[in-house]
Amino acid sequence: MSTTFELSRYQDPSIVQRVLHNAKTVAVVGLSANELRASYFVGFYLKRHGYRVIPVNPKETEILGEPSYPSIADVPEPIDIVNVFRAPAALPQIAEQAVAAKAGNLWCQFTVINEEGGRIAEEGGMSVIMDRCIKVEHARYVGRMHWLGFNTHRITSVRGGIQ
Numbered sequence: 652m653s654t655t656f657e658l659s660r661y662q663d664p665s666i667v668q669r670v671l672h673n674a675k676t677v678a679v680v681g682l683s684a685n686e687l688r689a690s691y692f693v694g695f696y697l698k699r700h701g702y703r704v705i706p707v708n709p710k711e712t713e714i715l716g717e718p719s720y721p722s723i724a725d726v727p728e729p730i731d732i733v734n735v736f737r738a739p740a741a742l743p744q745i746a747e748q749a750v751a752a753k754a755g756n757l758w759c760q761f762t763v764i765n766e767e768g769g770r771i772a773e774e775g776g777m778s779v780i781m782d783r784c785i786k787v788e789h790a791r792y793v794g795r796m797h798w799l800g801f802n803t804h805r806i807t808s809v810r811g812g813i814q
Contacts, residue, residue: 656766661759661781668792670756670778674731675703677785678723678754680745681736682706684714690736691715693760693786697734700789705730723748730754734785735763742768750775758785 677697682704683690694715698704705728706714709721720726723733723745733749735742735758742765749757749772757772759765759781769779780788 658764658782661769661779662783664792666778667780667783667788670732670758670780671785671789671792674756675701676705676728676730677702677732677734677758678705678707678720678726678730679734679736680707680723682708682711682714682719683736684708684711689760693734693736693784696786697789700793723752723754726752732756732758732785734758734760736760737763739763739765739768743771746771746775746777749777756780758783760784 679690679694681690682694685691691714694704694706698715704715704717705726706717706719707723707726708714708719711719713719723730730749730752731754733745733754733756735745737745739762742759742763746757746768754777756778757780759768761782761784764782769781772779
């Protein structure tokens with residue numbers, strides 16, 4: 652294992668764009684049935700924008716009108732993206748399940764950063780995106796950013812010219 656973890660290698664814009672443009676099915680690990688949770692909002696957004704969303708949450712039977720599965724291993728169909736809304740410590744196990752399921756990509760939401768999980772997924776042939784929100788990146792690269800402002804390919808709360 653390397654002594655210095657380079658998070659930026661998991662944030663390559665060309666990989667982000669390729670993953671978003673080629674995926675059709677997203678398994679959301681940690682998808683909540685609570686409409687106030689970020690995972691629910693992201694799942695709703697992805698579904699609204701044409702992705703097949705598969706909830707993965709052992710505490711729920713259905714979310715967003717879709718059956719919820721206890722784990723990635725229980726999902727009975729191919730998965731393009733495993734999107735993770737779990738604590739970083741859970742990532743190695745989730746990565747192992749994603750590799751076993753032959754998922755194409757592992758996408759870890761903001762603050763879901765785990766070097767071992769990234770390594771497991773990469774060694775299993777997956778593309779890995781880490782510490783990025785799939786909804787924000789979709790909005791940025793698919794032209795939906797105009798909901799929040801101009802599509803500048805940069806997200807900031809600082810307005811030009813105002814200090």
